[in-house]
Amino acid sequence: MKQIAVFLLFFVVVSCQYFDVKKTTSDAIYQEELKTFNWNEVDNYPSFLACESLQIKQEIKHCFETTLAKHISESLQNETIIVNQDVNDTIMLSFLISEKGELQINSIEIDSLTTHEIPNLEASITESLNTLPKIFPAVKRGQQVKTQFKLPIILKVDE
Incomplete structure (x- = not known):
């Protein structure tokens, strides 16, 4: 039982880095969004x-x-x-x-x-x-x- 407890404690300590949530800035989101645009196309062309x-x-x-x-x-x-x-x-x-x-x-x-x-x-x-x-x-x-x-x-x- 002690071995299982030690193993679980070791597992929790080592795996903490996997539970970290990485924060992204609004600028990073904006830059990613800009990459998805096709700047040579429009949704609607000019019209009369x-x-x-x-x-x-x-x-x-x-x-x-x-x-x-x-x-x-x-x-x-x-x-x-x-x-x-x-x-x-x-x-x-x-x-x-x-x-x-x-x-x-x-x-x-x-x-x-x-x-x-x-x-x-x-x-x-x-x-x-x-x-x-x-x-x-x-x-x-x-x-x-x-x-x-x-x-x-x-x-x-x-x-």
Whole structure:
């Protein structure tokens, strides 16, 4: 019996370290949580009022990009553009949608030949973006966030 008591006492003394509860700080929990985020994805993409009825994330993104491209296209079609030669170019529009739904142009990549033929093209694109309907910002974990996009715009103008 004494041997069992000594064994149990030895077992309790040695095993105390297994009963220690390790405390974690809120900063450690925060750092672990940050590692689980995919910072390149949002829960909901930015959208226009016309896209609000859609539920699937990719459909909302497609609706947003299509509505934006259509608005720019219609705006450019309303302008009188005179060229000396045919223009067939793809313009890359890089922009940011703020957490307040404001569109900010980062860059507009236009070929030098296109710029030579249509010198006010960048101003026309900028003006068309200023007349966009209200944009609802992207959402990540219930918070409105900034998002950045690149949108190709195909430009075809015949003499």
